[in-house]
Structures are given as C-alpha cells and as structure tokens.
Amino acid sequence: MSQPARASASRFALAKFYLAARKLPQIVVPCICSLFSIFFTARPACAFEFGTGGGFISQGDDRILPAVAGWLQFNSNILISGAAVGEKNSDFSQQTALLHLSYSSTLENSKSLRANLGVGEFINRTRILKFDSDGNSSSKISNATGLALGLHWTPALNNHLRFRAAWDALYIPPGISVLYLTFGHLQSVTAGLGWEF
Amino acid sequence: MNRFPQLSVPIILLQIIATSTLALTIAPAQAFAFRLGLASGAIGVGTGQSNAADFASPVNLKGHAQFASLDLSFAATQLLLGKVFTFNSGAYVIPALGFIVDGNGSGPGVGTSFGFNFFCWGLCPYVEMQHLLGVGPRRHLASGYAVRLGIDYNSQSK
Numbered sequence: 001m002s003q004p005a006r007a008s009a010s011r012f013a014l015a016k017f018y019l020a021a022r023k024l025p026q027i028v029v030p031c032i033c034s035l036f037s038i039f040f041t042a043r044p045a046c047a048f049e050f051g052t053g054g055g056f057i058s059q060g061d062d063r064i065l066p067a068v069a070g071w072l073q074f075n076s077n078i079l080i081s082g083a084a085v086g087e088k089n090s091d092f093s094q095q096t097a098l099l100h101l102s103y104s105s106t107l108e109n110s111k112s113l114r115a116n117l118g119v120g121e122f123i124n125r126t127r128i129l130k131f132d133s134d135g136n137s138s139s140k141i142s143n144a145t146g147l148a149l150g151l152h153w154t155p156a157l158n159n160h161l162r163f164r165a166a167w168d169a170l171y172i173p174p175g176i177s178v179l180y181l182t183f184g185h186l187q188s189v190t191a192g193l194g195w196e197f
Numbered sequence: 198m199n200r201f202p203q204l205s206v207p208i209i210l211l212q213i214i215a216t217s218t219l220a221l222t223i224a225p226a227q228a229f230a231f232r233l234g235l236a237s238g239a240i241g242v243g244t245g246q247s248n249a250a251d252f253a254s255p256v257n258l259k260g261h262a263q264f265a266s267l268d269l270s271f272a273a274t275q276l277l278l279g280k281v282f283t284f285n286s287g288a289y290v291i292p293a294l295g296f297i298v299d300g301n302g303s304g305p306g307v308g309t310s311f312g313f314n315f316f317c318w319g320l321c322p323y324v325e326m327q328h329l330l331g332v333g334p335r336r337h338l339a340s341g342y343a344v345r346l347g348i349d350y351n352s353q354s355k
Contacts, residue, residue, distance in 0.1 A: 062338055063340070115311070169342065182249050
C-alpha cells in the first residue's frame, strides 16, 4: 500500500473511532446507572419474575402502535422492562423499542400497586424503502436516554403466576445545553402474565 | 393573547385557587389536614410537543387541593381526582381519573403524577411530572404530559 493510501486509511480509521466515541456516553451512562442500581439496592435473597404480554406504544396524539412487551424483575425492586413495535408501509419500515431499568416500589400498604423510577432508552430504526440512483436505500438508527416513570398493577393469581398491567412513560430531555422543562415524551400501556420463582 | 379562548373557565378556577393559596399561607394553622398548591411549567397536549416552559402562561398553570389522601387538580389541561400515595423521602404518586383537555379533542381520561416535595417549611416547593391518556371524540386518543414546578401550602407542616 502506498504512503498516501496508508495515510488516508489511517485518517478514515481515526474518523470512525471519533464517530463511535461520540456515541459512547449513550451506552455508558445507562450501564453505569444499571450497575449502581443493582449493586446498591439489591438484597441478598433473590426472587425472580419474568413475563410477557402486549399493549401499545403512544408516540403522541393518535400515534398509537401495537406492541409486544416483556419484563424481568429481581429482588422485588429491580425491574427491567421493554416494549417493541415494528411497522412496514409501502415506502418505509420502522422498528421502535422502549427499554426501562427501574427501581420498583410498592405504594404504601398496597401489595399489588407499584411505582417505578429509573432510566429508559428509546431506540428507533427507520428504513426508507425507496432506492436512490445508486440503488441504495437509506436507513437511520436513533436512540435517546431519558427518565422512566411507571405505574404497575401486579396482582398475584396464584403462588407463581402474576398478572401485570403497566403504564410507563419516558421523558427524554432535549440536551444538556437546554435547561427548559421541555421533554420528548413516549408512553406505553401493556398487560401480560409473569412467572415468579 | 389567549391561545385557548375555550379554556377561560379553567383559568378563572385557577385564579381562585391561586388567591385561596395565598390567603391560607398567611392564615393560622388549620385543625384539619389539607394542602393547596399552584404549579406551572411545560405542557404537551396536542398543541405541538414539545413546548418550552412558560411560567407566566395561564395555560400551563395547575392548581390542586388535597384533603386527606384525595387530590383534586385543576388545570387548563385537566380536571382530575386521584388518590395520593406518599413515600418517606417526600416523593409521591397520584393515579387519577377525570377529564383531559387536548388540542385535538377532549374527553374522559386518566393521569398519573410523579412528584417530589423538598424543603418543606409551611410551604412546600415541589416538582411534578405527569402523563395523561384520554379518549376524545371520533376515536381520538389524547396522549399528553406536563412537567411543572410548584409550591403548596400544607396545613400540617411546621
């Protein structure tokens, strides 16, 4: 490989590394929050519950998309939950997922009503199915981290089976430089059955 | 200019609550437990999300009256009655039922408020995030939110 070609490849690798590094905080911050939640709030006795169900994700007025949902709760207080939806139209396809890592607590004396507070991630992939002159189609993946708040109703059906109706919201701040009380806002309403052991 | 002329009645109610809150702040402690408060901030109710916080706009105001564990909240965006669940940390959660006002159509709905009281000394400043779901005419589904900073009077706070 010639000297200019090596220099060009080196610059290209550096640019790729720079672009990857810019996205690093979006991955690292939720991971640190997760580890903090797990290590500082977990109790020695472990109890697990996992479940799945369905519902919808609301991206705004009349923007309701049917979604599948799943969750994993351990130590009674740490909840990992998510809802995902995919849609395909003639011109584009889109996949959206909401992932929440929350601290879950029962409300006063209630055994089945719980409030959740944590961090959430919004992941969206949009692919335009129209082809340009080179025969390529365009796709874009965007994600954002925000504050996750949720209200769950989780009555026990028997010793191991538990129903869960969840109403979650994700508040996404526009950026550190903007200190208005302005947020992007997504909601999900889901219900399903969980197995605890 | 009032961007929502149809909301003049809720705004008058808010003004009444604001006046009552100020009057009770300087009144002697009451024998029964109640709270009265006023908050403002940013709302997104079908009028183009996300909206910047505007504390002076009457549309963004919310008043609430709380007796025992029942909370009645008035705003240009809602009229909700809910049950208050509190935590020792000062955090609270209010699941509520009522009427949701939305730019694309209003109707019955539900709301949940997640808030946190801090530095309570007679008056309690609080921050509150609220999400709303309502059903409007012609199968319209309203999905709104509000983030507000407020202050309330607690009859039992020293």
